[in-house]
Amino acid sequence: MIPPREKWSTKFNEWFRDVIARAEVYDYRYPVKGVGIWPPYGMKIRNNVISIIKKLLDETGHEEVLFPMLIPEDILRKESEHIRKFEEEVFWVTYGGKRKLERRLALRPTSETAIMEMWKLWIKDHTDLPFRIYQIVNIFRYETKATQPMIRLREVTTFKEAHTAHATMEDAEKQVRTAIEIYKKFFDELCIPYMISRRPEWDKFAGAVYTIAFDTLMPDGRALQIGTVHNLGQNFSRAFEVTYLKPDGTHEYVYTTSYGISERVIAALIGIHGDDHGLVLPYNVAPIQVVIVPIPYKESEEEVFSLCNKVLEALRSIGLRVHLDDRDDVTPGEKFYYWELKGVPLRIEIGPRDVAQKCVTVSRRDTLERIIVKVDEIKEEIPKILEDMRNDMRRRARKWLEEHTFFTQNLEEAVKIIEDRRGVVVTPWCGNTDCGLSIEDNVNGRILGTPLDMDVDVKGMKCIMCNKDAKTVIRISKTY
Amino acid sequence: MIPPREKWSTKFNEWFRDVIARAEVYDYRYPVKGVGIWPPYGMKIRNNVISIIKKLLDETGHEEVLFPMLIPEDILRKESEHIRKFEEEVFWVTYGGKRKLERRLALRPTSETAIMEMWKLWIKDHTDLPFRIYQIVNIFRYETKATQPMIRLREVTTFKEAHTAHATMEDAEKQVRTAIEIYKKFFDELCIPYMISRRPEWDKFAGAVYTIAFDTLMPDGRALQIGTVHNLGQNFSRAFEVTYLKPDGTHEYVYTTSYGISERVIAALIGIHGDDHGLVLPYNVAPIQVVIVPIPYKESEEEVFSLCNKVLEALRSIGLRVHLDDRDDVTPGEKFYYWELKGVPLRIEIGPRDVAQKCVTVSRRDTLERIIVKVDEIKEEIPKILEDMRNDMRRRARKWLEEHTFFTQNLEEAVKIIEDRRGVVVTPWCGNTDCGLSIEDNVNGRILGTPLDMDVDVKGMKCIMCNKDAKTVIRISKTY
Numbered sequence: 038m039i040p041p042r043e044k045w046s047t048k049f050n051e052w053f054r055d056v057i058a059r060a061e062v063y064d065y066r067y068p069v070k071g072v073g074i075w076p077p078y079g080m081k082i083r084n085n086v087i088s089i090i091k092k093l094l095d096e097t098g099h100e101e102v103l104f105p106m107l108i109p110e111d112i113l114r115k116e117s118e119h120i121r122k123f124e125e126e127v128f129w130v131t132y133g134g135k136r137k138l139e140r141r142l143a144l145r146p147t148s149e150t151a152i153m154e155m156w157k158l159w160i161k162d163h164t165d166l167p168f169r170i171y172q173i174v175n176i177f178r179y180e181t182k183a184t185q186p187m188i189r190l191r192e193v194t195t196f197k198e199a200h201t202a203h204a205t206m207e208d209a210e211k212q213v214r215t216a217i218e219i220y221k222k223f224f225d226e227l228c229i230p231y232m233i234s235r236r237p238e239w240d241k242f243a244g245a246v247y248t249i250a251f252d253t254l255m256p257d258g259r260a261l262q263i264g265t266v267h268n269l270g271q272n273f274s275r276a277f278e279v280t281y282l283k284p285d286g287t288h289e290y291v292y293t294t295s296y297g298i299s300e301r302v303i304a305a306l307i308g309i310h311g312d313d314h315g316l317v318l319p320y321n322v323a324p325i326q327v328v329i330v331p332i333p334y335k336e337s338e339e340e341v342f343s344l345c346n347k348v349l350e351a352l353r354s355i356g357l358r359v360h361l362d363d364r365d366d367v368t369p370g371e372k373f374y375y376w377e378l379k380g381v382p383l384r385i386e387i388g389p390r391d392v393a394q395k396c397v398t399v400s401r402r403d404t405l406e407r408i409i410v411k412v413d414e415i416k417e418e419i420p421k422i423l424e425d426m427r428n429d430m431r432r433r434a435r436k437w438l439e440e441h442t443f444f445t446q447n448l449e450e451a452v453k454i455i456e457d458r459r460g461v462v463v464t465p466w467c468g469n470t471d472c473g474l475s476i477e478d479n480v481n482g483r484i485l486g487t488p489l490d491m492d493v494d495v496k497g498m499k500c501i502m503c504n505k506d507a508k509t510v511i512r513i514s515k516t517y
Numbered sequence: 518m519i520p521p522r523e524k525w526s527t528k529f530n531e532w533f534r535d536v537i538a539r540a541e542v543y544d545y546r547y548p549v550k551g552v553g554i555w556p557p558y559g560m561k562i563r564n565n566v567i568s569i570i571k572k573l574l575d576e577t578g579h580e581e582v583l584f585p586m587l588i589p590e591d592i593l594r595k596e597s598e599h600i601r602k603f604e605e606e607v608f609w610v611t612y613g614g615k616r617k618l619e620r621r622l623a624l625r626p627t628s629e630t631a632i633m634e635m636w637k638l639w640i641k642d643h644t645d646l647p648f649r650i651y652q653i654v655n656i657f658r659y660e661t662k663a664t665q666p667m668i669r670l671r672e673v674t675t676f677k678e679a680h681t682a683h684a685t686m687e688d689a690e691k692q693v694r695t696a697i698e699i700y701k702k703f704f705d706e707l708c709i710p711y712m713i714s715r716r717p718e719w720d721k722f723a724g725a726v727y728t729i730a731f732d733t734l735m736p737d738g739r740a741l742q743i744g745t746v747h748n749l750g751q752n753f754s755r756a757f758e759v760t761y762l763k764p765d766g767t768h769e770y771v772y773t774t775s776y777g778i779s780e781r782v783i784a785a786l787i788g789i790h791g792d793d794h795g796l797v798l799p800y801n802v803a804p805i806q807v808v809i810v811p812i813p814y815k816e817s818e819e820e821v822f823s824l825c826n827k828v829l830e831a832l833r834s835i836g837l838r839v840h841l842d843d844r845d846d847v848t849p850g851e852k853f854y855y856w857e858l859k860g861v862p863l864r865i866e867i868g869p870r871d872v873a874q875k876c877v878t879v880s881r882r883d884t885l886e887r888i889i890v891k892v893d894e895i896k897e898e899i900p901k902i903l904e905d906m907r908n909d910m911r912r913r914a915r916k917w918l919e920e921h922t923f924f925t926q927n928l929e930e931a932v933k934i935i936e937d938r939r940g941v942v943v944t945p946w947c948g949n950t951d952c953g954l955s956i957e958d959n960v961n962g963r964i965l966g967t968p969l970d971m972d973v974d975v976k977g978m979k980c981i982m983c984n985k986d987a988k989t990v991i992r993i994s995k996t997y
Contacts, residue, residue: 074583081581129610132611
């Protein structure tokens with residue numbers, strides 16, 4: 038009795054746009070390409086997701102800050118690799134009122150340059166390090182590709198960017214590992230399965246020494262990048278002259294890292310767990326965790342509502358976000374339909390039989406499974422069911438990703454898997470850039486990079502393209 | 518033994534810039550005019566202030582949303598009064614990468630137009646009303662006057678704007694009154710004294726039927742606008758064609774209101790309560806509410822630290838934000854100085870004598886008053902002292918404003934009060950615009966408007982300018 042996933046699996050794009058609109062998560066009808074609105078329900082999901090990442094960052098020594106949105110052109114240009122990438126996709130402010138500005142101001146595409154400009158003033162001494170900050174801001178990219186709600190935007194409204202500075206490369210490396218651990222916990226909290234890959238050289242962040250990315254796999258068989266961690270080495274600190282005084286009295290450039298996530302995380306959450314009925318939300322991000330629907334009959338109305346209120350109070354008293362849907366101009370069936378669309382994890386139905394048996398009927402949104410719970414045990418049982426549901430969601434999604442990951446050493450087979458959008462190919466590679474680009478051309482997909490979460494011994498394996506000795510395996514997929 | 522306020526009272530501007538920089542509330546060294554950075558400590562104050570206003574809005578039926586930052590020129594131009602005012606002070610995005618945009622995009626100066634554009638789609642029926650939303654966003658104004666940190670900015674980072682739609686003008690009026698009540702509570706929470714005035718016609722919000730403003734008085738005798746509430750009538754709904762279906766089957770334009778506050782609130786908080794030692798924060802916005810400073814002597818170190826930790830745990834257990842400053846390379850005196858600068862409401866000193874007497878010595882930041890509290894009573898006493906301090910701060914600030922408000926019917930006296938920056942003048946006015954503008958010219962100050970929080974019977978009074986019968990009294994002051 039699992040809810041259908043026909044539209045979800047066959048027409049995912051259409052399903053996604055339809056569901057975020059009807060469930061009022063994101064309104065994409067604003068008359069500027071690639072920007073959208075968070076209406077109240079979506080905003081609550083967004084804020085719950087933000088709370089989770091903030092907590093993880095606060096617990097690990099990061100401090101929240103807020104930097105300006107405007108970056109003067111000369112500052113954006115200081116790191117040459119960085120601007121080379123962003124030059125084509127930066128929005129420029131050129132006028133203030135009717136006056137032409139003396140220098141153009143970029144809408145931040147990311148904040149490394151603005152932050153470095155201030156770190157020059159903030160960081161002086163080795164005792165100032167490590168330095169860890171983050172902010173949650175809007176960023177802008179003039180995307181020329183087809184834009185897509187929450188996934189490819191011109192205004193990314195929810196960019197969490199962390200920036201750190203360190204005394205040594207080792208410490209920066211350690212921070213990269215910490216960042217990876219933070220993101221793993223974060224995605225686990227949201228039940229989003231992930232692949233961790235070191236991006237190939239040609240696909241790293243502009244100005245980075247290397248980039249490690251988290252990708253997930255969407256129902257349409259395309260990988261979605263949902264988080265990146267960059268080791269920037271001294272590239273930015275040299276360009277911006279950010280140095281610190283070492284104990285021995287000499288100065289050295291700091292080593293920096295940065296790592297970010299965006300509302301793509303919410304797109305992944307919705308895409309991966311949804312079904313043809315609508316959203317399916319894990320309880321920790323659900324604006325409403327439990328909805329109570331009375332099923333009154335004429336003679337029993339009073340008892341039914343009395344039990345509904347009792348259950349409402351009991352669940353509120355343990356801190357759950359509960360809603361009693363007591364509308365009298367809507368049938369219970371319409372209510373079921375509405376709250377399923379909204380992804381509320383648990384529905385509690387209360388009718389005369391429940392009153393008589395001192396029970397309630399609980400329905401899990403993910404499986405539509407019905408569970409009878411004694412009224413007396415509701416405070417213990419409901420949190421357990423919510424936690425079970427979340428664990429099951431995480432497990433199922435993880436399994437789905439594994440089932441859509443294929444190891445092959447055969448190019449034709451790789452081409453076929455990608456062409457059929459069956460998911461991710463793992464295959465050996467010699468490490469040569471030309472060969473890598475050839476593979477991307479041939480399979481008509483992107484190399485996500487070398488898996489960091491997979492143990493593969495490539496001894497004896499040959500590159501899928503040139504047949505020379507493989508140096509590593511790589512993940513390949515269609516991407517967003 | 519009240520802390521000195523010499524610099525604060527005589528060189529307020531310099532004091533303000535110095536204190537926000539040294540206390541690390543706001544960094545104004547970013548190389549773009551009129552924009553600044555919230556470093557970690559300031560960010561925490563900001564977030565605490567935001568939590569207070571969010572709670573007040575959530576409790577009164579407002580829902581949080583997030584609208585795009587970019588507003589296309591044609592949409593910004595739809596309401597003609599609105600654009601007339603903002604035309605001179607809007608930043609324009611004209612390029613995406615190297616491509617010139619087909620239509621210019623404004624950085625939102627405020628969001629009425631963007632929101633109306635969507636309400637056209639969202640609001641259909643009388644049952645959709647009232648509609649109440651808010652967002653906390655960055656807004657941009659190309660200020661040509663001298664900019665000032667947190668007070669006159671080109672990027673306002675913390676604009677809380679609420680927008681509401683109603684079926685009738687009466688309901689919109691009611692919402693205006695509700696908004697005023699919300700802001701009164703908000704400013705009371707922050708111990709900021711306020712004057713509520715209906716702005717004169719020539720100073721209302723561009724597109725409003727009328728504007729009600731909250732002003733406070735800063736230590737330099739200038740009024741600072743810290744909140745505004747606008748009744749927009751049908752001005753915007755007509756321009757954007759936002760109508761609703763009435764129960765009788767006809768359509769009518771909705772009535773709208775909007776009301777906003779910004780980081781000026783935090784500037785007021787800091788300016789009004791500070792002294793020559795630095796910030797003085799009410800406990801509800803203080804990032805650290807209590808700091809514990811050990812005063813160890815050689816033989817008693819262990820006992821002193823043991824008591825410090827005991828007090829730390831006790832206060833944490835009741836939910837207070839407490840910090841134990843156990844640095845051993847800094848003298849207690851330096852610690853006192855540092856935490857006073859940061860505005861921590863209470864300092865607890867613990868030395869051998871305290872250990873012996875099972876007491877601690879508590880110092881209030883506002884008065885430097887020292888209070889001996891028994892260790893056993895700490896969980897009850899500290900919250901009381903915090904609350905007392907906040908009540909005293911509110912009372913003193915209110916009194917200060919009252920002492921700097923002068924009623925006069927004599928123009929020369931009014932001129933002198935404003936010239937000497939002694940504060941706010943209250944005086945009778947005939948209601949005529951020319952007369953009003955003349956008054957502003959003569960006193961070299963601004964008319965804040967008609968007090969809504971003062972009962973004055975103007976019968977028999979004459980206009981300070983033309984000597985005709987007064988229609989009302991008005992507040993006049995130098996302003997920011």
